[in-house]
Amino acid sequence: MTPDNMQAPVLRDPAASRAQPWRTAGWLLLPLVVLVGILALLLIAKPLERLTEGAPPVELASIERVRLTPGLISLSVRADGSQPVSVAQVQVDAAFRSFTIDPPGPIGRLGSARIDIPYPWVAGEGHTIVLLSSSGVPFEKVIEVATATPVWDGPTLVMLAIVGVLLGIAPVATGLLAFPAMGTLGANGIRFVLALTVGLLAYLFFDTLSEGFEQAGKALARLRGPAVVLVTMLVTAGALTMIGRRHGRAPEGVALATFIAFGIGLHNLGEGLAVGGAIAAGEAALATFLVIGFTIHNVSEGFAIAAPLVGRKPRFPTFLGLAVLAGLPAVPGVWIGAQAISPFWIAICFGIGAGAILQVIVEVTSMIARRGGAAALLSPAVLVGIGVGLAVMYLTALFV
Template sequence: MMPERSPTHHTWLWAVLPFAILLGLLGLFLTTDPLKPLGVTAPPLEALTVERTVLDETGIRLKVRADGSEPLTIAQIQVDGAYWEFTQDPPGPLGRLQTAWITLPYPWVEGEAHFITFVTRTGMTFEHEIPVAVESPRWTPARVLAYALLGLYVGVVPVSLGLLFYPYLRTLRAHGLRFILALTMGLLAFLLVDTLEEGLELAEGAAAAFQATPLVWLAALLSFLALFAFGRRGGRAPEGLGLATYLAFGIGLHNLGEGLAIGAAFAAGEAALGAFLVVGFTLHNLTEGIGIAAPLTRHPVRLVHFVGLAALAGLPAVLGTWAGAFAFAPHWAALLLGIGAGAILQVIVEVGAYLARTTQGRWLSPASLAGFALGLAVMYTTAFLVNVG
């Protein structure tokens, strides 16, 4: 066995030297072009992504991002088949991942679809569709309050109503509590799939350079590991109020993503706000409140704890509606949904572990299976009502 050597003040050079040599070789490769004798040249690639669409009385404004390997110059723009004048801020070619606002003084028609085609200097074309033209929301106190109320309706209110089941849950016996905990796992399993699906869908609309699809999976993995390590930092699994707090946090991140989708949809005119839609979301989130209350039935809880749990689970929906309506970006939304998915997975693991502890390992029973299946069925049914609305 070789004796350990004490580090010297020059030892760190051996950690830096390999990276320095690698950077030097990469720089040499890029400057000397050693592949030139092979006759291999990479064609310049252009790509353009539209991240935001704003419609007002002045016309159409579009936030675009260049996503190719070469600078991109927008030469012409067609709107509904006709070439139209435009201004670009900032002007000039767009380098990789640079953004610009395109302003089109086009008389758009409310309720109709409009098709926009970007033509670059090299002749490449990129298309963007406005499915339903409606005036984009402005940052006014009345509009901000309206979106906040929408977030409260679909977030805080139903979760708070679900927490009102707490006195009834305290009367349940062991089999009943086992059923409710399994029901909670079913609710969370549906939320996990739904959150990942929404995140991956948003990732498709982000610039390719952001690699938003793997970003969703990596964010979910990292958030799961971070929250799991934080929850077990004392060597014990969370119970009671601690477990309920994790439940509220995970559900809150899901509601943040739900708020993002709602705000972006209403801002783009792709959804109509009606009583049936509000009822559908309320039913969908009501069951989440029941799940948060389930771990509290055998522990003393004060009113302030319920207020905090309702705020933690529901208020992110308000933040989501604001962000979706006024500052939506597909890559950031996909990242947040990935983080939310990881948080939900961590809560599923903790609830499952709690269920196993409270049943002495006999958690796989008819009552547990029935509760899990009912949780999935309830969430699927309420989500179906939301989509129909």
Template sequence: MNDMLGSTAAASDPVADATEKSRRSLLWLVLPLVALALAILWLLTTDPLRSFRNGAPPVENLTFERTILSSAGISVLVRAGGSEPMTVAQVQVDDAYWQFTQDPPGPIARGATAWIRLPFPWVLGEAHAINIVTNTGATFGHEIAVAVPTPARDSLSLFHQGVLGAFVGLVPVAIGLMFYPALRGVGQGGMNFLLALTVGLLAFLFVDALEDALELAGEAAALFQGHVMVVLAATASFLLLMAVGRRHGAPAGLALATFIALGIGLHNLGEGLAIGAAFASGAAGLGTFLVIGFTLHNITEGIGIAAPILKKRPPLAAFVGLALLAGGPAVIGLWIGSLAFAPQWSALALAIGAGAILQVIVEVSFFLMRSSGTGLRALVAPGAMAGLAAGVGFMFLTAMLVKI
């Protein structure tokens, strides 16, 4: 009898059953991977596609990602996106063939990059056209609209770019936060107006960031699937920040202000990338009026950050941190954009910023409904609608000063 009981207990041992189940699961996980590996091996060894080859050249695609103009000539960074490795055979500048060096040399694999260096005596302020000819005869063109020296990596140029980034992003946010003491005396109606104004300015930034991200994505190499990348990055950013923000319930007060500053900061990072790249490439000249326009355009961002903390008394360090979080990325973006710009990474930064801004729009809207005590009716109240219109309208009008 004891032997029979022992045998039954051993047969129904839960640990052994779990181990056996794990082994079966692992087997069913490995089996499809083995089948895939065998299929690829067969495809490579037997080459069944040879009957479809009719002598036509492979599909080729070349994207220009960066241009550097210096005393040594012109250097362009290109990325291959064809079905086969590409070989650069000749390079034309202004319809004349020029000697060139390639780094690294040899065929450029799909997704890989290479520097093409030309000892071309470019002319300051002039336009130049570059054509790259591959060994199959395909040509890929790139235009330098205005030839200007690419900023050098030295402390002086970085300092000047930092000053510009501060005026574009940091100074206006700090000025907007300085309205905090004057706004603390507003009643519930004024509070609802300011929160709705925050939603309005964030809604404008969301549309603006998404539009710029999609435009830059169209300039990136096809293999990055730019438009899909933008949608996926924005969605992932939104969902991730929603999950983080809701760990301890709906954010309010300083936590909500921090999320607003983060969303604006990510937007300013992408904006700084685009500005730095435009000025470095000579696509735009910098004027005092343009800097003033950026300052006016971004002042409302500071007011929006201050709105959720009007009934609190945060320490001075909190305001400094919020200003740096929202405006500081503009400095970083301008540095990166002027020295190492690539359209796909700028599009990615703007997409992440758009997702973060959408998360803040949702949270500020919920905060408005909770703080007013009237639920959904708070969003369509006259004061809220006026604030929403004021936020969008101010951002739209001031954007007219900075669009070039």
């Protein structure tokens, strides 16, 4: 006899069990079906058009890139608004000029086109370009100092590569020369160096993020540049954290130094873009000033890379590889920046760099906590190290 406190087994209908996945899928698809119906109503029936019949069409456009070749000004234009933008006239220095547009015709929403304007621009002088839409809306672009866009020939690439090496690899390698001195530190000294790394990287993180927001602000508002920078940052940090801990433990030693070098490398890619952009804009003095400032600034990045290696005996090829990983991205950065690419893509690059740096900050901080306990994060050595790192990066950034 079955005791009163025991329940008889529940028998499930096999047919009902087989139907359960289909029922679940149906409920999951139902919101999608309803959403499609709502969108069809808005796009086909167009109930809101009555409210905007008397309003003028909204036309927006952004001149994302300017390329100057002898006798020719080329613009890359991206459009937005409630209707396609038709470029009807082009003015250069207040005079109407002939032009060609590719692809021909109106520029659709978020579409892009290239506009070529035959014009004898003068090197070293400023020029003002105004695009007039068919409805008379002006879109202006000012060239502060006209200079030919660098071409992708051998000598130019070599020259720009040298600039990238002086900007990235050389200062990082210089900072790595301090590693032997770091090896003589005691426990508090090592903790200070790790905290110094956190301070250095924290400044780089905020600097990279602010650069990303600045570039995002130059793109069309419809592209949601600032939000894209934040999302890119979080996705990058999450992906790198997953890669770094794929074996179930946090990276240390050479592995952590490699992640630090990778994050700094992405940051140096952004610095290369800034220098290349100054070259493309014809601001040679500014480009030289940026290279000098970034070189001074990046020496401290070598300290950050070397910090996780304290107490270990890495070989010379390890240091060489870390210096190349951290500094070499500055070379393609200068190459790409010199071609005056869209600020939206530059903003994404900065977002990726910020995400990589954020992941490294979390890993280095967690390493301090593992070695000395959670209380170590509030120890004088750590707090002073973070403060010194922030101060060093700020003071060297004044040269930029």
